[in-house]
Amino acid sequence: xxxxxxxxxxxxxxxxxxxxxxxxxxxxxxxxxxxxxxxxxxxxxxxxxxxxxxxxxxxxxxxxxxxxxxxxxxxxxxxxxxxxxxxxxxxxxxxxxxxxxxxxxxxxxxxxxxxxxxxxxxxxxxxxxxxxxxxxxxxxxxxxxxxxxxxxxxxxxxxxxxxxxxxxxxxxxxxxxxxxxxxxxxxxxxxxxxxxxxxxxxxxxxxxxxxxxxxxxxxxxxxxxxxxxxxxxxxxxxxxxxxxxxxxxxxxxxxxxxxxxxxxxxxxxxxxxxxxxxxxxxxxxxxxxxxxxxxxxxxxxxxxxxxxxxxxxxxxxxxxxxxxxxxxxxxxxx
Amino acid sequence: xxxxxxxxxxxxxxxxxxxxxxxxxxxxxxxxxxxxxxxxxxxxxxxxxxxxxxxxxxxxxxxxxxxxxxxxxxxxxxxxxxxxxxxxxxxxxxxxxxxxxxxxxxxxxxxxxxxxxxxxxxxxxxxxxxxxxxxxxxxxxxxxxxxxxxxxxxxxxxxxxxxxxxxxxxxxxxxxxxxxxxxxxxxxxxxxxxxxxxxxxxxxxxxxxxxxxxxxxxxxxxxxxxxxxxxxxxxxxxxxxxxxxxxxxxxxxxxxxxxxxxxxxxxxxxxxxxxxxxxxxxxxxxxxxxxxxxxxxxxxxxxxxxxxxxxxxxxxxxxxxxxxxxxxxxxxxx
Numbered sequence: 001x002x003x004x005x006x007x008x009x010x011x012x013x014x015x016x017x018x019x020x021x022x023x024x025x026x027x028x029x030x031x032x033x034x035x036x037x038x039x040x041x042x043x044x045x046x047x048x049x050x051x052x053x054x055x056x057x058x059x060x061x062x063x064x065x066x067x068x069x070x071x072x073x074x075x076x077x078x079x080x081x082x083x084x085x086x087x088x089x090x091x092x093x094x095x096x097x098x099x100x101x102x103x104x105x106x107x108x109x110x111x112x113x114x115x116x117x118x119x120x121x122x123x124x125x126x127x128x129x130x131x132x133x134x135x136x137x138x139x140x141x142x143x144x145x146x147x148x149x150x151x152x153x154x155x156x157x158x159x160x161x162x163x164x165x166x167x168x169x170x171x172x173x174x175x176x177x178x179x180x181x182x183x184x185x186x187x188x189x190x191x192x193x194x195x196x197x198x199x200x201x202x203x204x205x206x207x208x209x210x211x212x213x214x215x216x217x218x219x220x221x222x223x224x225x226x227x228x229x230x231x232x233x234x235x236x237x238x239x240x241x242x243x244x245x246x247x248x249x250x251x252x253x254x255x256x257x258x259x260x261x262x263x264x265x266x267x268x269x270x271x272x273x274x275x276x277x278x279x280x281x282x283x284x285x286x287x288x289x290x291x292x293x294x295x296x297x298x299x300x301x302x303x304x305x306x307x308x309x310x311x312x313x314x315x316x317x318x319x320x321x322x323x324x325x326x327x328x329x330x331x332x333x334x
Numbered sequence: 335x336x337x338x339x340x341x342x343x344x345x346x347x348x349x350x351x352x353x354x355x356x357x358x359x360x361x362x363x364x365x366x367x368x369x370x371x372x373x374x375x376x377x378x379x380x381x382x383x384x385x386x387x388x389x390x391x392x393x394x395x396x397x398x399x400x401x402x403x404x405x406x407x408x409x410x411x412x413x414x415x416x417x418x419x420x421x422x423x424x425x426x427x428x429x430x431x432x433x434x435x436x437x438x439x440x441x442x443x444x445x446x447x448x449x450x451x452x453x454x455x456x457x458x459x460x461x462x463x464x465x466x467x468x469x470x471x472x473x474x475x476x477x478x479x480x481x482x483x484x485x486x487x488x489x490x491x492x493x494x495x496x497x498x499x500x501x502x503x504x505x506x507x508x509x510x511x512x513x514x515x516x517x518x519x520x521x522x523x524x525x526x527x528x529x530x531x532x533x534x535x536x537x538x539x540x541x542x543x544x545x546x547x548x549x550x551x552x553x554x555x556x557x558x559x560x561x562x563x564x565x566x567x568x569x570x571x572x573x574x575x576x577x578x579x580x581x582x583x584x585x586x587x588x589x590x591x592x593x594x595x596x597x598x599x600x601x602x603x604x605x606x607x608x609x610x611x612x613x614x615x616x617x618x619x620x621x622x623x624x625x626x627x628x629x630x631x632x633x634x635x636x637x638x639x640x641x642x643x644x645x646x647x648x649x650x651x652x653x654x655x656x657x658x659x660x661x662x663x664x665x666x667x668x
Contacts, residue, residue, distance in 0.1 A: 202582065214570025214571075214596055221596070246537050266555055
């Protein structure tokens with residue numbers, strides 16, 4: 001009986017060892033410089049005999065979200081959510097139909113909305129956020145996701161995470177890396193789906209922050225969202241966010257636009273192992289092409305100017321070509 | 335051989351079970367309402383058959399630091415550090431010797447310093463923090479701790495954590511609770527010793543924040559501390575800090591002053607299991623007595639007015655009497 005148990009145990013161990021050897025953790029990646037950079041980084045930093053070994057408590061990897069982990073075109077998902085909120089508000093506040101930029105929002109032409117100035121967006125966000133609690137925001141955002149569909153792919157936004165990047169997240173976590181989202185988008189918005197879509201718990205979502213105020217509401221304390229940006233987690237703000245929320249430099253970071261430049265610079269500025277990667281959108285057939293790959297106008301959505309490509313080349317940051325490096329973009333795509 | 339291995343395994347399991355039954359995780363606590371509240375909270379929330387069971391990912395416990403986890407009298411440790419910085423600065427900037435509040439700082443009478451206004455402290459902090467990077471701050475604070483001694487106990491400050499609270503931290507963690515510090519003090523300062531003293535990693539330290547700015551310095555990017563408070567993690571700010579850094583309500587929270595009131599209210603405002611506790615300083619012999627226990631003037635250090643005691647009684651928050659509930663205060667004390 002005892003002998004038989006040991007035999008069963010041995011078989012289990014062997015089959016698990018074979019399963020590991022067989023399965024490619026980055027199955028949706030084509031062989032190439034990008035895939036090799038990731039596997040080499042993980043194997044060397046997790047090898048106790050390597051001079052580049054990283055202790056498990058220092059295995060930190062940070063990921064921009066929009067355009068790095070999921071689709072950001074034709075417009076950030078959170079913007080679509082906010083536009084829908086304005087349309088909903090207009091039902092009880094008809095004066096919004098007469099006033100810009102709300103008039104254009106209600107009309108709903110994405111191209112016209114694409115020309116909004118920063119001031120337009122500040123007014124829209126302030127209007128959308130006024131006087132709701134964190135709990136109400138979460139409830140509303142969750143509900144919105146059940147109905148909203150991407151204008152091109154006609155699928156829930158939660159289907160639009162990049163399969164190859166989900167594999168990177170999993171692969172890193174299986175090797176004791178703690179994965180964080182560091183997004184210019186709103187922390188509260190991304191937290192609504194971060195666990196479900198990316199397996200990233202809410203406390204590992206760093207993002208832009210609205211000012212919150214503690215106040216009693218209906219006899220119970222609530223945190224009210226004030227229509228005021230408290231922290232802009234973009235550009236240099238990404239390095240600041242990493243310091244405040246993690247307190248350690250990431251060993252690997254992944255971005256796709258100028259908003260991620262400082263996060264990559266911050267990651268690069270240390271001795272020992274580190275990996276800096278940029279997702280480059282050059283695949284208009286399966287997703288989009290923008291930046292130097294042309295196609296879409298270089299708007300504020302996912303700005304990837306020639307200067308970023310030049311910096312990447314100069315500094316040895318690895319550029320991931322969506323077209324060349326990814327076997328598939330989405331789990332549901334052939 | 336296989337049989338013998340099984341026997342060894344069984345013995346190990348048995349001895350480990352006995353070890354668990356034998357050792358009291360809260361050995362420095364006297365039997366009483368406070369100790370019972372903690373053990374009951376842990377056993378019910380970790381019992382899958384209990385209606386008050388809490389899933390491991392929701393097991394969050396938050397702790398104020400000064401006065402809750404370690405000594406805060408006669409003045410917050412961080413204030414002593416900042417005062418020493420001013421004295422150091424004055425060596426190269428003699429004009430500080432002529433100007434208040436710096437003149438009083440340099441003179442060094444703690445009673446006079448105790449009368450500083452908030453504006454005095456703002457000027458002192460601004461002067462102490464000007465133009466140093468996060469890395470320089472960490473280096474300086476670490477070095478300070480190697481030399482600084484508490485004026486009464488004449489020991490390094492890192493010796494002044496309360497042994498009973500260290501046991502609570504350990505006990506909670508052994509039961510899959512994630513422990514966080516939520517301090518009105520500076521996050522960067524507490525992070526210097528949080529792992530060493532409390533076993534709490536830097537990413538689980540929430541505190542007041544200086545404004546940080548990303549900038550290249552000597553050709554390398556640095557985060558510079560600006561002499562400007564970015565976030566006050568006190569009063570309602572503690573609930574805000576918890577939302578931003580954790581994104582979930584704690585199931586247990588521990589404080590000792592009015593600055594912790596909203597954290598406890600926020601913890602209380604949920605269904606299911608929750609535990610709210612206040613450390614009450616009524617032990618002038620082994621530590622200090624302040625608040626309604628009298629003794630020390632109720633300054634801005636650890637304010638515990640009658641109204642907080644009344645709120646605790648009314649709401650069923652458990653007050654920990656240092657004198658009655660703790661067998662010992664410090665590990666090194668008899």
